[in-house]
Amino acid sequence: MSTTDDRPSADADGPEEPTNRPVPADHFREWVSRPYVRRIIVITVVLTLVIIPMAWLTLHFMNLSGAPASPIMSEIEKTMFVFTVVSAPLMAITLAILLYSIFGWGRVSGDKPPMQESPAIRGNRTATILWISVTSVLAFFLVVWGMIELATISAYSYGATPASDQPNSQKPLVVNVTGQQWVWTFEYPDYQGVTSATLVVPKDRPIYFNVTSKDVVHNFWAVEMGIKIDANPGAVTNTGVTPTKLGTFNIRCAELCGLHHAYMETSMKVVKPDEFDSWIREMGGRRTA
Numbered sequence: 001m002s003t004t005d006d007r008p009s010a011d012a013d014g015p016e017e018p019t020n021r022p023v024p025a026d027h028f029r030e031w032v033s034r035p036y037v038r039r040i041i042v043i044t045v046v047l048t049l050v051i052i053p054m055a056w057l058t059l060h061f062m063n064l065s066g067a068p069a070s071p072i073m074s075e076i077e078k079t080m081f082v083f084t085v086v087s088a089p090l091m092a093i094t095l096a097i098l099l100y101s102i103f104g105w106g107r108v109s110g111d112k113p114p115m116q117e118s119p120a121i122r123g124n125r126t127a128t129i130l131w132i133s134v135t136s137v138l139a140f141f142l143v144v145w146g147m148i149e150l151a152t153i154s155a156y157s158y159g160a161t162p163a164s165d166q167p168n169s170q171k172p173l174v175v176n177v178t179g180q181q182w183v184w185t186f187e188y189p190d191y192q193g194v195t196s197a198t199l200v201v202p203k204d205r206p207i208y209f210n211v212t213s214k215d216v217v218h219n220f221w222a223v224e225m226g227i228k229i230d231a232n233p234g235a236v237t238n239t240g241v242t243p244t245k246l247g248t249f250n251i252r253c254a255e256l257c258g259l260h261h262a263y264m265e266t267s268m269k270v271v272k273p274d275e276f277d278s279w280i281r282e283m284g285g286r287r288t289a
């Protein structure tokens with residue numbers, strides 16, 4: 001009963017099932033119209049429509065800690081969301097093929113011969129042109145978007161420009177950040193060198209950070225602000241941000257730095273400008289610049 005031409009019996013909803021018939025180069029349309037190809041396309045569309053709201057929900061839960069608390073973080077989140085949306089169909093088609101391979105063709109047992117392999121569409125001109133143009137457009141979009149966002153974020157973060165050279169009418173608040181195993185220290189050079197284990201800053205004022213380390217490499221990460229930079233021993237790195245939301249946010253070390261790395265965290269309090277001034281007075285500081 002079994003010959004190489006045996007196929008599983010055709011089911012009610014369509015006689016077309018994968019066979020090893022060759023696909024001529026101009027028969028791409030015929031291939032696309034096959035029931036199993038059409039089913040995979042439908043699953044891809046459905047999964048895409050599921051992935052996009054899931055990405056939105058993930059962002060929503062991430063933001064429960066207060067993000068985005070700066071224009072930088074808003075830009076980063078926008079980029080994460082847009083990139084997830086444009087890559088959702090690719091993730092969906094991969095999952096669709098995987099799921100259909102596992103469940104769509106069913107289990108083969110007994111006398112039933114295994115489903116024969118579908119013919120390759122390798123060398124098909126339509127498929128090649130479609131594949132190359134779609135991926136090129138996607139890659140081009142990601143590069144252009146990425147470069148624009150990088151420039152935008154650099155402009156917000158003050159990059160490596162010293163605080164005194166800022167064109168901004170509002171003078172940035174300088175904070176010297178020092179990492180050491182396993183604590184952070186914040187010094188305010190404009191206020192007689194007030195130091196604190198908690199970072200307190202006024203809202204809506206640019207903050208300029210000089211970051212360094214006393215021992216090994218750490219990484220200063222102000223989570224909801226969207227800034228992160230290495231703290232290297234013997235060198236100073238710079239970054240900056242303008243907090244635009246009142247509240248208490250997280251500061252973490254983002255570079256594995258030893259036994260208690262996971263506990264190397266503190267908080268960042270963004271307060272109203274007058275509250276900041278009274279905090280400085282409480283700390284015994286006075287404006288020196």
Ligand SMILES: [Cu+2]
Pocket residue numbers: 179182217218219253254255256257261264
């Ligand atoms: Cu560390």
